[in-house]
Amino acid sequence: MIKQLVKNTLSFAAGTLGWSMVRRGNKKLIILMYHRVLPENDPRYQREEPGMVVSDKTFAMHMQTLHDEKVPVMTVSDWLAQPEITRAPLTVAITFDDGWLDNYEFAFPVLKQFGFRSTLYVVTDFLGKPAPFWPNKVLQLLLAEGAQPTDDWGPLLRLIDKRISLPLSRDEAARVIDHLKRHSDHEIYNALAAIPAKQDSPVEMISTEQLLDAKAAMGVEVGSHTRRHYRLKEGLSETLLQEEIVEAQQILQEMTGAPVTTFCFPNGDFSEQAFDIVKAHYSAAVTTMRGINEDGSLNPHKLLRIGVHNDISDTPMKFKAKLSNFF
Ligand SMILES: [Zn+2]
Incomplete structure (x- = not known):
């Protein structure tokens, strides 16, 4: 008060x-x-x-x-x-x-x-992609219901470098993300690229056409x-x-x-x-x-x-x- x-x-x-x-x-x-x-x-x-x-x-x-x-x-x-x-x-x-x-x-x-x-x-x-930042992607993988690591997860699990059993809680997942920050973005994205993306993720980034429209019609630099x-x-x-x-x-x-x-x-x-x-x-x-x-x-x-x-x-x-x- x-x-x-x-x-x-x-x-x-x-x-x-x-x-x-x-x-x-x-x-x-x-x-x-x-x-x-x-x-x-x-x-x-x-x-x-x-x-x-x-x-x-x-x-x-x-x-x-x-x-x-x-x-x-x-x-x-x-x-x-x-x-x-x-x-x-x-x-x-x-x-x-x-x-x-x-x-x-x-x-x-x-x-x-x-x-x-x-x-x-x-x-x-x-441009025009689903939320593409690695923390969003890692969160999605770790919190997904019924998710089970496959062989494709190998490179990511090597970066995580500790035993995890899925699904994790939000707090546990946040700790994994913190831990991953020791590695370069390049390494993390490469590890994620090995895991096939889910098809149903909605587009969350602006597309090229929308960007051009924003520039031409909405005063956006x-x-x-x-x-x-x-x-x-x-x-x-x-x-x-x-x-x-x-x-x-x-x-x-x-x-x-x-x-x-x-x-x-x-x-x-x-x-x-x-x-x-x-x-x-x-x-x-x-x-x-x-x-x-x-x-x-x-x-x-x-x-x-x-x-x-x-x-x-x-x-x-x-x-x-x-x-x-x-x-
Ligand atoms: Zn930024």
Whole structure:
């Protein structure tokens, strides 16, 4: 009870005082990071980790709040292309990571209504696919009713490296996923590729046609988020880095017939080598480092963002507190 009261008071202070402070001083760019936008009663909402999703209602409220507060909304590229002198004291950019179909279904129509542009960071190999990220796939395998490992599971079981008896509980499966993170994404995807996919998984990623429609008719800028969402940590070969960073850009440019100039680091990870390749091929890149970008001190290839999900932003006051980066 008291805890809730303190929390509400802090949120109120951040949402009023913090919000008025953030609008003073150096010119600032707040980049919001969204993943999925879904109605709460959609089965996809229920299947997703809470930190990955905002409801369609919450998202619309966020946009209404930006509109009411008269904050200009533009893409990172447009903001960077503006001469410093003409920039507003505070600007917001809206970004979506991964290329989820639900962004096209539930977020872009709202943005269009407000006349706000946004950027969708797409994983090119995943376009038009069922939820393709390895944790989703591993979860599906481990939690499936009546699942029994076959010989095809050999490579995956070697990576898991301990005895498991199926089906696992959610907690046990989460521990296996944590354990798997010691291995590279490449190894995990290779192990999963040996296991035949179930045919009935619904498509959850945006398709090429939808992406082109979003770009042409909904003011969406297409950005690159690699080919396979590999975390660009130390130890990835030069070939893999080229595929993830440079090929992904070429694929998107051919697909859209337009330059693709911004990049998003999967999971926010990058080695020095990966960073240099990104810098050589893109004019800007966003990270998962939290913060507000200020004129004069920002690095266009290490842009800070503020992650938003439903629990922490479901009232205008909480949303403004989040924008002010107080918590
Ligand atoms: Zn991502």
